[in-house]
Amino acid sequence: MLIGRKIGMTKKFKETGEDIPITVIKASPVFVLDKRTEEKDGYKAYVLGFGKKKEKRVKKPILGLCKKAGVPPVEIIQEFRTDDLSKFEIGSEISVSILKEGEIVDVLGRSKGRGFQGVVKRWGFAGGPASHGSRLHRAPGSVGAGTYPGRVIKGKKLPGRMGSDRVTVKNLEVVEVNEENGLVGVKGGIPGARGSIILIKKKGNQ
Amino acid sequence: MDELKIIEGKYIREDIPDFGPGDLIRVTTKIKRGNKMRLHHFEGRVIGMRGSGTGKTFMVRKISHGIGIEKIFPLYTPIIESIEVLKKGKVRRAKLFYLREKEGKAARVKEKK
Numbered sequence: 245m246l247i248g249r250k251i252g253m254t255k256k257f258k259e260t261g262e263d264i265p266i267t268v269i270k271a272s273p274v275f276v277l278d279k280r281t282e283e284k285d286g287y288k289a290y291v292l293g294f295g296k297k298k299e300k301r302v303k304k305p306i307l308g309l310c311k312k313a314g315v316p317p318v319e320i321i322q323e324f325r326t327d328d329l330s331k332f333e334i335g336s337e338i339s340v341s342i343l344k345e346g347e348i349v350d351v352l353g354r355s356k357g358r359g360f361q362g363v364v365k366r367w368g369f370a371g372g373p374a375s376h377g378s379r380l381h382r383a384p385g386s387v388g389a390g391t392y393p394g395r396v397i398k399g400k401k402l403p404g405r406m407g408s409d410r411v412t413v414k415n416l417e418v419v420e421v422n423e424e425n426g427l428v429g430v431k432g433g434i435p436g437a438r439g440s441i442i443l444i445k446k447k448g449n450q
Numbered sequence: 451m452d453e454l455k456i457i458e459g460k461y462i463r464e465d466i467p468d469f470g471p472g473d474l475i476r477v478t479t480k481i482k483r484g485n486k487m488r489l490h491h492f493e494g495r496v497i498g499m500r501g502s503g504t505g506k507t508f509m510v511r512k513i514s515h516g517i518g519i520e521k522i523f524p525l526y527t528p529i530i531e532s533i534e535v536l537k538k539g540k541v542r543r544a545k546l547f548y549l550r551e552k553e554g555k556a557a558r559v560k561e562k563k
Contacts, residue, residue, distance in 0.1 A: 256461045261529035
């Protein structure tokens with residue numbers, strides 16, 4: 245469990261010449277701001293903060309948390325559910341070294357916004373023929389039956405806003421850990437634009 | 451983007467000589483067949499480079515038995531054993547695709563002294 249920012253993509257090579265795509269995430273500094281406990285809150289979680297921000301630019305409630313934990317002002321806070329609350333203390337920094345190369349993690353992010361899109365792009369509809377007088381190019385076609393049921397069923401795939409969704413990519417391999425600079429490299433692509441906020445979750449609530 | 455370079459920098463090979471479009475080079479690659487390893491040479495003119503960082507590639511063209519052969523290599527792939535620069539070429543553009551339409555004498559590239 246780490247919070248980071250997507251830096252960008254690159255690749256490295258295997259000895260055989262195959263290449264491994266890498267997404268680089270900057271995941272430092274990450275601090276433990278608070279804990280949610282069974283007794284007080286009814287569930288167990290860590291409250292983590294990420295990022296550097298000028299004190300006067302940080303929202304007051306977040307600043308209060310930081311002050312209480314005795315850490316520099318953070319940009320973003322996020323709770324992570326856990327089974328084991330004894331691993332980190334309030335006020336401590338979590339380093340990227342909690343991840344090992346070869347470890348499998350889940351990565352969450354917010355996908356790039358695509359705006360208002362039609363059904364071909366948004367839902368993968370096939371669309372109609374381009375020519376031969378077709379008149380059905382990228383249109384959605386029929387959206388329902390006749391007098392019965394006499395309405396369009398809920399959840400029908402129609403054009404609309406696409407992207408900017410919270411997306412989880414499961415089972416990505418950690419291929420780079422650079423503790424000195426707080427960088428993590430995972431194999432493959434992850435959702436979101438460069439500079440967007442990314443959550444990294446270790447396997448099994450830990 | 452400096453942070454990307456920190457990760458990438460480790461995979462940039464220092465032993466690759468400096469060369470560019472127009473140069474005549476010999477690329478020696480490792481080929482593994484079963485347990486046996488052998489070296490393969492590809493000698494030709496660099497007709498273009500593209501990409502940046504570890505993703506940088508270059509394109510080599512040669513005429514083999516009267517047929518033009520072009521190969522694209524990743525610049526930093528471990529498959530490459532060595533690269534030798536045989537002749538420096540003097541050219542005025544980055545991509546020498548015009549060489550594809552030329553043959554023999556017309557396909558020459560001036561040498562840089």
